[in-house]
Amino acid sequence: MELQILRRNLGPEASLIELVGEVDIYTSPRLKATLQEALETGIRYFLVSLERVEMLDSTGLGALVGGRARARERGGDLALVCAQGRLLRLLQITGLRHIFRVYPDEEHFLAAYRAEGVAAFSHPVIAGGSNDAP
Amino acid sequence: MPPEALVSLRVPGLPEYLLVVRLMVSGVATRMNFPAEAVEDIKLAVSEACTFLLERRRPSAQEVPPLEVRCHLQEQALAIEVEMESPPSPSGSPAAEALEPAGLGMLIMQCIMDEVEILETASSLSLRMMKRLPPAE
Numbered sequence: 469m470e471l472q473i474l475r476r477n478l479g480p481e482a483s484l485i486e487l488v489g490e491v492d493i494y495t496s497p498r499l500k501a502t503l504q505e506a507l508e509t510g511i512r513y514f515l516v517s518l519e520r521v522e523m524l525d526s527t528g529l530g531a532l533v534g535g536r537a538r539a540r541e542r543g544g545d546l547a548l549v550c551a552q553g554r555l556l557r558l559l560q561i562t563g564l565r566h567i568f569r570v571y572p573d574e575e576h577f578l579a580a581y582r583a584e585g586v587a588a589f590s591h592p593v594i595a596g597g598s599n600d601a602p
Numbered sequence: 603m604p605p606e607a608l609v610s611l612r613v614p615g616l617p618e619y620l621l622v623v624r625l626m627v628s629g630v631a632t633r634m635n636f637p638a639e640a641v642e643d644i645k646l647a648v649s650e651a652c653t654f655l656l657e658r659r660r661p662s663a664q665e666v667p668p669l670e671v672r673c674h675l676q677e678q679a680l681a682i683e684v685e686m687e688s689p690p691s692p693s694g695s696p697a698a699e700a701l702e703p704a705g706l707g708m709l710i711m712q713c714i715m716d717e718v719e720i721l722e723t724a725s726s727l728s729l730r731m732m733k734r735l736p737p738a739e
Contacts, residue, residue, distance in 0.1 A: 470621070490624075493653045494617035523624070523642075525649050526706035554642055561713045562706050 471495035473502050481544065482513035482589070484574070488520040491528030499528065503535035512544025513589045515577055518555055529562060536568065545589040549574055567591060607675040615659060615669040615686050620652050623671050627682065630673045634680055636735060643714040644733055648682060650707040651729040655686040658727060678735050679716070685728035 472488040483506050491499060503514065516532060518524065536546035547569040550556060559565040569591045571577040580588035611626045613619035624645045631641040652669060659667065667687040674681040711718045717732040 490621070492617070492620050492649055493656060494620060523646060523649070525646060525653060526710055527653060529706055554639065558646075558710065562709060 471498060473498060475502065475506065477511075478513075478515065481511055482515070482586075483511045484515045484517065486517040486520065490523040491521060491531070492523065492525050493527045496525075496527040496531045500531040500534060503531070503538070507535075507538055507542065512539050512542040513586055514539055514544070514546040515549060515571075515574075515589065516546060517549040517574065519549055519551065519573070521552070521555065524555055524558065526562075529558070529564060532568070533564065545569075545586075547571065547577065547589045549577060566593075606677075608672060609675065610670065610672040612668050612670045615656060615667045617656060619669065620649055623652055623669070624649055626671065627673060630675065631680060631733075634675055634735065636680070636733070640733060640736070644680065644682070647711045647715045647718075647731055647733075648684060650711045651682075651684040651731065654707050654711075654729060655684060655727055659686065659688070679732050680735075681730065681732045683728055683730050685726050687725060688727045 470489050471491055474486040474488065476484045476486075478484050485499075485502060485506075487499065489495070506514070514535060516535075521528075532546065532548070539546050548559075549571050550559070551572040556565070556570070559568065559570065569589065571580070577588060609626070609630050611623060613622055627648045628641055628645050631644045636644065648671065652671075655669060670683075670685045672683045672685075674683075708718070711729075711731060715731045716734050717730075719730050721728045721730060
C-alpha cells in the first residue's frame, strides 16, 4: 500500500498529520514536502499520527526528525501519536523514543494540550520550543 | 521443502519497486512459517537494505542498475542477499562511499536481523542478512 497523508489544522499554528500506509524511500519525500509546506504557511507545531502506518523505515524516521528540527528552528515542535508496539520498538532501537513526545492516541494528546498548552508538543525532558500560544 | 530453496527477484533499482520487493520477501517468510512480527522485521530489513543500495547508486550512472534480491530458504533460517550492480569507480577501486557509516538504516537492520554484512566488489555492492526461525515449541 502506498502512502496517504491527511492534514487537519488544530489551531492557527498547529496541524495534525495522519499517515496511512507505508513510509519508505519512495513515499517519504511526500511527507517531507507536506511538513515543509505547512511550515511555510506558518504552522510550527505538529502532531503526526502513526496509528495507520503499516511500515515506517529509516527514511520516514529521517523525514520526521528533519520536520521536528525545522519546527524547532521556528520555536515549535513535533510530537507523535503511536501505540503500535512494532513502531514503538523502532523508535526505541533508534533512540528516537527519547526525542519525540509520543502519545498513545489523540485523546491523550488533547488532554495534555489542555493542561500544558504548546508544551504538549515537546518531550517533557527536552527543552521545548517557545512558550508562545499556537 | 528441499534442503535449500532459492527464490529470487530482479527489479529496476528505483524506489517505486521496493513495494514489490517487500511483497516477495513477505511471501517467502510467511511460507517459512515465521511469526507475523518476524515477517514484518524481515520486510523492514530488506527495505532498508534496498534503500542502502539505492542511496549509494552513483549519480553519474546513466542507466538504472537492476536490484536483485535472493532469498535462500534454509531449514532453520532465511538468508537474504540484496545486490545492485555498481560501475567501477574511475580509479578502479571499490566505491568508497559504501564504507561510510550507514546511519539509522544499518542500525535498524542490525537490531532486527540475526546477521548483517556488507559486501563490496569492483562491480557490485550487496548486503547479506539472515533471520533464524524461532525454535519450535
